[in-house]
Amino acid sequence: MTIQIYNTVARRKEEFIPADPKRVTMYVCGPTVYSFPHIGNARPAVVFDVFYRLLMHEFGHVIYVRNITDVDDKINAAAVSEGISIGQISARYTRTYHQNMADLGVLPPSIEPKVTEHMPQIIDMIKRLIVAGNAYEAEGHVLFHVPSYHEYGVLSGRNLKELIAGARVDVAPFKKDDADFVLWKPSGEDQPAWDSPWGAGRPGWHIECSTMIEQHLGETIDIHGGGQDLIFPHHENERAQSTCAHHGKLFSRYWMHNGFVNVNHEKMSKSLGNILLVQDLLEQASGEAVRFTLLGTHYRSPLDWTDQVLNQSSRNLDRLYEVLQKLDDVDVDVDVSAEDMPVAFMDALKDDLNTPAAIAELHKLAKQVNTVFSHDSRQVLKKQLLAAGKILGILQQDPAAWFRGTNEIDEMEILALLEQRASAKNERDFKRADEIRNQLKAMGIQVQDRPDGTSSWRKA
């Protein structure tokens, strides 16, 4: 089976055929670094991380670019309100983003370009758009002239008439067309500025992605991804800029967009005060559980985050690690090979990244462990579970470590108490044995007796 992708521009699933199977290219819009990453920032990172792993598995060589937007008025505002420099703001939140994503098991992309490092290229692309007749200068601004691109609106399914009808009342007077958008704008005293043929200023909101894609991946890429909210205007505008700068050459062969994360049936927003920060969720559960939750819903569907979903994910992972623990006696190679990949699992992922169906296949494999007894069969199952887990970015920990958690615990004390309890049990002093068990429970430790009389423990 080949990979199928729901292509936003075609509005249906299509077979994924890269332009060059030896060099698959993907660009995903990364964060604007002005605040702490929230769960909505994490969703595309995790979703496209799994897709990246899938592409690597299928094609071997993938160039995955995810940018850092470090030029933005929101960053300027954060610098003012926090009383530190713009550079300090973007450095701080870039670092937090990297830490949070690592905690969620997100692999670094092949390339992570920053807007500030691409000013000459941005200015160059704007110049070319002016020369080509798609952009014009007006009062220190450079604007993209939307009517010059006849396919404008095709990606987002809008037509120009609608856009004009819905346009804001306060359209800048120097715009030739109400729908025209900014490529370059002049900077005031306290705003970051770069020299350009149009005066000191800064780039508009969309040109940066077009430029970085051209710079690092070329004129045509295989996949462009991001959140659904970026379809319009961000990706529509990118598409217009890049296509026109390249004289009509196809920009992206496939467009993929992930759905939003809602919180208790409401949109996450500052005004509702319900923004879930990744760092706060990591206090409640493991990064792996957060990741598992994000993969538990198909990437195009909205994901409603409630108090329950994280718990359910932790339980699901408990169950899978439980099974791996049962297979502790089976040795497998550290590096699982392609033949170990379970077919039904892969078919689910290849079908437009159907991670919920893939996880269901993982559970089916786990169940089989109970009905299979030969060493060879158990070894195959363990390989399959680990290989599948690797694509999803889960199940790679030692099961014992998973159940013991990351919190600091005094293992010696626990073992001493378990020993005391064992001798109490031996003397059939069950009252004493239960006291010790309750004592451990108060410490957050759950005792588990084995059939042979010995006991193990895990984090409650």
Next chain:
RNA sequence: GGCUAGGUGGCAGAGUGGUGAUGCAGCGGCCUGCAAAGCCGUCAAUACCGGUUCGAUUCCGGUCCUAGCCUCCA
């Protein structure tokens, strides 16, 4: 107002023109000194109304409802 996506068991969540996955929770049992975990078994759903069809949850139309976009936003 315009555009888009969706309404599946108590919860989460896939798929499918013809016996409706998977996990959690519940219930029964096994195991256990008692538990916990585990194992086995089990209950339970396709918003509503029409249409097409031998047959629709799946296709078409309508109603109601939900979410998103149209403005910064992952």
